[in-house]
Amino acid sequence: MRMNLDKNGSSEKSPTFVYANIVLIVAFSLLFSRLWYLQIIKGEHFKNLSENNRLRIQEIAAPRGIIYDREGIPLVDSFPSFDVSFFQQDVSDMQPLIPVLSRSLSLDPERLQTKLDGAKGLPASHPLKLKVNISREELAAVETRRLDLPGVMVDMVIRRNYPYENLAAHLIGYLGEISQEELEREEFVNHKSGYLIGKYGLEQKFELDLKGENGGQQIEVNALGRKMKVLGQVEPNPGNNLFLTLDLELQKAAEEAMAGKKGAVVAMDPRNGDILALVSKPDFDPNLFARGISPANWKGLAENPAHPLQNRAIQGQYPPGSVYKIIGAIAGLEEKIITLETSFHCPGSFHFGNRDYLCWKKEGHGRISLRRAIVESCDVYFYNLGLRLGVDRLAKYATGLGLGKETGFPIGHEKPGLIPTSSWKMKRFGIPWQPGENLSIAIGQGFNLVTPLQVATALSAVANGGKVYRPRLVQSVKAPHGEILKEVGPGEAKTVPASPETLEVLREALWGVVNAPGGTGGRARIDGWDVAGKTGTAQVVQRREGRSFSNLSEQQDHAWFACFAPARQAQLTVVALIEHGGHGGAAAAPVAKKVLENYFQRHKAKPPSSLKMARRSSADGTEER
Amino acid sequence: MFDRRLLLNFDWPLLATAILIAVLGVANIYSSTFPHTGDFTPFHLRQIYWLFLGMGLMFFILFFDYRTLVRYAYPFLLFCLILLILVIFFGRLTSGSQRWLQLGFFSFQPSELTKMGLILALTRFFTEADNPYGYGFRDLIVPSLIFIVPALIVFKQPDLGTVVLLVLIYASILAFVKVHRRTWITLGVASAALVPLLWHFLKDYQKKRLLTFLNPDLDPLKTGYHIIQSKIAVGSGTFFGKGFLQGTQSQLHFLPEQHTDFIFSVLGEEWGFLGSFFLLFLFLLLISRGLKIAYTSKDRAGTILAAGISSMFFWQSFINVGMVLGIVPVVGVPLPLFSYGGTSVLTTLMGLGILMNISMRRFMLSR
Numbered sequence: 001m002r003m004n005l006d007k008n009g010s011s012e013k014s015p016t017f018v019y020a021n022i023v024l025i026v027a028f029s030l031l032f033s034r035l036w037y038l039q040i041i042k043g044e045h046f047k048n049l050s051e052n053n054r055l056r057i058q059e060i061a062a063p064r065g066i067i068y069d070r071e072g073i074p075l076v077d078s079f080p081s082f083d084v085s086f087f088q089q090d091v092s093d094m095q096p097l098i099p100v101l102s103r104s105l106s107l108d109p110e111r112l113q114t115k116l117d118g119a120k121g122l123p124a125s126h127p128l129k130l131k132v133n134i135s136r137e138e139l140a141a142v143e144t145r146r147l148d149l150p151g152v153m154v155d156m157v158i159r160r161n162y163p164y165e166n167l168a169a170h171l172i173g174y175l176g177e178i179s180q181e182e183l184e185r186e187e188f189v190n191h192k193s194g195y196l197i198g199k200y201g202l203e204q205k206f207e208l209d210l211k212g213e214n215g216g217q218q219i220e221v222n223a224l225g226r227k228m229k230v231l232g233q234v235e236p237n238p239g240n241n242l243f244l245t246l247d248l249e250l251q252k253a254a255e256e257a258m259a260g261k262k263g264a265v266v267a268m269d270p271r272n273g274d275i276l277a278l279v280s281k282p283d284f285d286p287n288l289f290a291r292g293i294s295p296a297n298w299k300g301l302a303e304n305p306a307h308p309l310q311n312r313a314i315q316g317q318y319p320p321g322s323v324y325k326i327i328g329a330i331a332g333l334e335e336k337i338i339t340l341e342t343s344f345h346c347p348g349s350f351h352f353g354n355r356d357y358l359c360w361k362k363e364g365h366g367r368i369s370l371r372r373a374i375v376e377s378c379d380v381y382f383y384n385l386g387l388r389l390g391v392d393r394l395a396k397y398a399t400g401l402g403l404g405k406e407t408g409f410p411i412g413h414e415k416p417g418l419i420p421t422s423s424w425k426m427k428r429f430g431i432p433w434q435p436g437e438n439l440s441i442a443i444g445q446g447f448n449l450v451t452p453l454q455v456a457t458a459l460s461a462v463a464n465g466g467k468v469y470r471p472r473l474v475q476s477v478k479a480p481h482g483e484i485l486k487e488v489g490p491g492e493a494k495t496v497p498a499s500p501e502t503l504e505v506l507r508e509a510l511w512g513v514v515n516a517p518g519g520t521g522g523r524a525r526i527d528g529w530d531v532a533g534k535t536g537t538a539q540v541v542q543r544r545e546g547r548s549f550s551n552l553s554e555q556q557d558h559a560w561f562a563c564f565a566p567a568r569q570a571q572l573t574v575v576a577l578i579e580h581g582g583h584g585g586a587a588a589a590p591v592a593k594k595v596l597e598n599y600f601q602r603h604k605a606k607p608p609s610s611l612k613m614a615r616r617s618s619a620d621g622t623e624e625r
Numbered sequence: 626m627f628d629r630r631l632l633l634n635f636d637w638p639l640l641a642t643a644i645l646i647a648v649l650g651v652a653n654i655y656s657s658t659f660p661h662t663g664d665f666t667p668f669h670l671r672q673i674y675w676l677f678l679g680m681g682l683m684f685f686i687l688f689f690d691y692r693t694l695v696r697y698a699y700p701f702l703l704f705c706l707i708l709l710i711l712v713i714f715f716g717r718l719t720s721g722s723q724r725w726l727q728l729g730f731f732s733f734q735p736s737e738l739t740k741m742g743l744i745l746a747l748t749r750f751f752t753e754a755d756n757p758y759g760y761g762f763r764d765l766i767v768p769s770l771i772f773i774v775p776a777l778i779v780f781k782q783p784d785l786g787t788v789v790l791l792v793l794i795y796a797s798i799l800a801f802v803k804v805h806r807r808t809w810i811t812l813g814v815a816s817a818a819l820v821p822l823l824w825h826f827l828k829d830y831q832k833k834r835l836l837t838f839l840n841p842d843l844d845p846l847k848t849g850y851h852i853i854q855s856k857i858a859v860g861s862g863t864f865f866g867k868g869f870l871q872g873t874q875s876q877l878h879f880l881p882e883q884h885t886d887f888i889f890s891v892l893g894e895e896w897g898f899l900g901s902f903f904l905l906f907l908f909l910l911l912i913s914r915g916l917k918i919a920y921t922s923k924d925r926a927g928t929i930l931a932a933g934i935s936s937m938f939f940w941q942s943f944i945n946v947g948m949v950l951g952i953v954p955v956v957g958v959p960l961p962l963f964s965y966g967g968t969s970v971l972t973t974l975m976g977l978g979i980l981m982n983i984s985m986r987r988f989m990l991s992r
Binding site: 020031034039043046231 | 801850853858860862864897902912913935939943947950952
């Protein structure tokens, strides 16, 4: 045979095969001896380990990222709390445990049973969370009954705390236990059941940034489930931090101004779209969620008729009322339907079709031109304008200022509002647009719906000379050691379809609303700060006979006040909406004023051109009077 | 006309050993996945289906001369590469890596099949480019490409276990053909230089995973924990084992992948030293049988092919068992015929079919 091989030119064959067999024998001898070592020499040791002592993985939760305001003040922090977990491997029969556990932890026995049943598929070495954030009493109860509770372990964990409680709750959001459905999502591959994740607001939107990476300990425990020895440890990686555009002081002022009211306030920097304060009332305390919300508390929030979980600033859709006259004025000037000199006669009502459309001022404004029509919010002037303008031309400017669609606010759940057009109405109702409707929409009634945030971006565009910014809330995401991971620049801007001259006319007229005699927004006046704004009163119930004086708060009008200051080179836009607040000038303007005051007290620098504006405007005022 | 010598030369001991390993494997899969709750077909049954399918493939291969198979080696490798590329685009993602193609009822792991593709292609190359004076560096450029292209794609998935196997199979085949000593050195230096380059192209999480493969202590919560648990399982089996379905470690599902990569720990715990020794002995028998076929084959193709397949079985069983026993870093490599896994079973039985084929036709060269 060997001869045969050599003939085939395989003289190299035999030594190679000898080596191959040697490698084979050596490798398998290694395995055999290792087997002998593990099973025969150390066999008893491992047998003991497998029967008496147990190795486990205990998770160390990563501290969640902190959310800071624009000055670097933390809006959230953490506190230690205790969780109870259970290791099923320690117990063959859990039935006797259930009554003891349910008593100690005040848990419903049936709920406990379902929790235990649900954990059957989990690896035995991994714990099942029974209850999070137990009280001191429950902690004491579990600790004293340790001997009756094999497999039960108490861990200390760091829990989220919101030191300012309800402040900016709708922005920050809240946490909740991850659901089965969420666990199956691709983005949550590293999450496990029992984890608390962001369910709303920034906590939800930035969950993956804030979460961090859990660490853990490999520990050896005795038969009672007590930790004996730490065999290995992986430190957790803290989550990344969020830096907001929010100004804590301003937010506080806005929250205070809104105390006891229902509605929303948005404060925005018109120069870049930064959100400085955003309030929605009524609100909630996110701490309730961080500590594991009780079913009763949850029901109280979810079923509350005042909807405290709704973020009215971005989800509340309201008729804009007279605030919408700003849009009408821009459209009228740009479409050359009116000039500054165009005037209409206001006898207190406007007859169209077979109906009288009323002005809020029964006795009428007399002959009135654009500037005073805005200052005094004359409805008849805008009925005339609306009739000549028509719905579609008005809609062009409304959408051009960012109304009728989401602003792109980063926390999501935003509502688009509604800017009607004739084709929209045809599609929606199958009825053509009626000329009479041009009158209602010109004063912001009818189908128009806007959110307070949309009004803030639109008004900011008037203030800054025509740029509609996408509101910015998060400036940056930074790693725990400060490295910038994501940076959000000032929001992208869209240009408004209006000339600088038109916007200048508007700014000046809006200054008059607050500062000129007869202006509807006089309650927002701050000496030396040239506030410019517009009041709005949005009808909740459709009426034919002027303003209602109903005492039913549900039927009271919504009060709007949208303003910016200083009128020239504005630094701050504030929009206040008070649900069922009544008249905008009376109910909403003082709220906006408080926010402005807080801001300007802290930003003492005066605007450079305020005097000039004041002089020219007062001259206008006397002329018209 | 059917030649009686074919039947005479059929390697019955090889077939018997393989069947014995497969039967023991099914029993262990049964135990490791016990109790069989859930709506899906239990793993041991699925393994049986795969085994029958694989046996069919194995006997089918016997009808063709293995030299015919070698002739189709390049198209076959190309087919494997296409499957690997399909995985990149349509593959199913499980725990961070993409290795599976979902084909209706079952999923398929092209990286397994690629091992056979590599062995066949290398066989064809070294048969055609026969060089009695030994291969130099330049001669090895083409075979190195044959190896590197699939290895890189598998590396990208990442399926590091298969990459390691491809490297070892390639090196083993080179050992069986004649390569100059200085070429060995050049190859060694070249691959050492390649490592930092590859490292550079890895993502952070992949680096972390690799480092953990090399040093499980870096990850005491996952891999490190598995190694300790695996050692406890095997060690606690002692001499006689705890008995079928009696292993506490395995029955409590301490181990991940305990019906696939860590299946040997279940055997160790339940059947003790006796059972483990017996299984390892069967593998030793299987591999030495393969080497013998390589040795007695009278043409170059048969020798290289049989040696390549034997080396594949050898490295897989050594790495897998070594990993369970804690002497080899943890990389995902199945134990041939023993671990659960359809593609692995098919690939192994395909390899066995080729071995039997070579053995059967060893006296037919004179024709």
